[in-house]
Amino acid sequence: xxxxxxxxxxxxxxxxxxxxxAQPAPATASSGSTSQTLSxxxxxxxDKIAGDExxxxxxxxxxxxxxxxxxxxxxTERCDKADAALKGAVIERQEKRVRAEGEATGFGVAGGxxxxxxxxxxxxxxxARGDSGxxxxxxxxxxxxxxxxxxxxxxGTIIWAYTQDSPGGKTRSAVSDAVERAVRQLVxxxxxxxxxxxxxPPK
Numbered sequence: 001x002x003x004x005x006x007x008x009x010x011x012x013x014x015x016x017x018x019x020x021x022a023q024p025a026p027a028t029a030s031s032g033s034t035s036q037t038l039s040x041x042x043x044x045x046x047d048k049i050a051g052d053e054x055x056x057x058x059x060x061x062x063x064x065x066x067x068x069x070x071x072x073x074x075x076t077e078r079c080d081k082a083d084a085a086l087k088g089a090v091i092e093r094q095e096k097r098v099r100a101e102g103e104a105t106g107f108g109v110a111g112g113x114x115x116x117x118x119x120x121x122x123x124x125x126x127x128a129r130g131d132s133g134x135x136x137x138x139x140x141x142x143x144x145x146x147x148x149x150x151x152x153x154x155x156g157t158i159i160w161a162y163t164q165d166s167p168g169g170k171t172r173s174a175v176s177d178a179v180e181r182a183v184r185q186l187v188x189x190x191x192x193x194x195x196x197x198x199x200x201p202p203k
Contacts, residue, residue: 045079066183088149145174
């Protein structure tokens with residue numbers, strides 16, 4: 001009987017062990033579980049933008065205006081209350097182009113003569129020269145800007161980054177055009193990330 005009792009206890013122990021192995025391990029939070037994704041960002045603050053002091057203040061204001069006009073985010077001045085902060089850098093380069101054209105015309109006149117009378121003679125020579133010309137000179141200064149923006153969540157994780165170059169336009173500066181294009185790209189990427197899978201076109 002002791003043999004049967006030992007066998008029964010062994011079977012019970014094996015059953016209990018297999019049950020424990022079948023239980024899923026308790027889930028543990030990964031290091032990136034608290035990081036925001038682009039589709040989860042609703043409140044944004046525009047943080048510091050590095051670069052030349054003459055353009056960084058304007059670049060920050062252009063970014064704030066672009067985010068606000070997009071009406072896809074709540075723009076706040078308090079980065080501690082935002083889902084993510086927009087940071088970046090801006091570089092503006094000045095290029096001077098010089099163009100010169102010229103046209104000149106020269107002319108000259110020369111004459112001479114001699115006379116002989118008996119045992120004496122004389123000779124003479126004369127010349128004249130002149131120039132006329134026209135020259136054109138023009139210079140043009142062009143600015144090109146390069147803007148790099150990145151979106152950083154509260155954990156310090158970069159969830160979006162983009163670089164935009166621009167030579168400007170007839171009615172806007174290079175910096176404003178580059179910043180506005182980068183912000184529009186952020187809005188497009190946000191809309192793409194929020195698109196439902198069933199709304200995506202079939203591949």
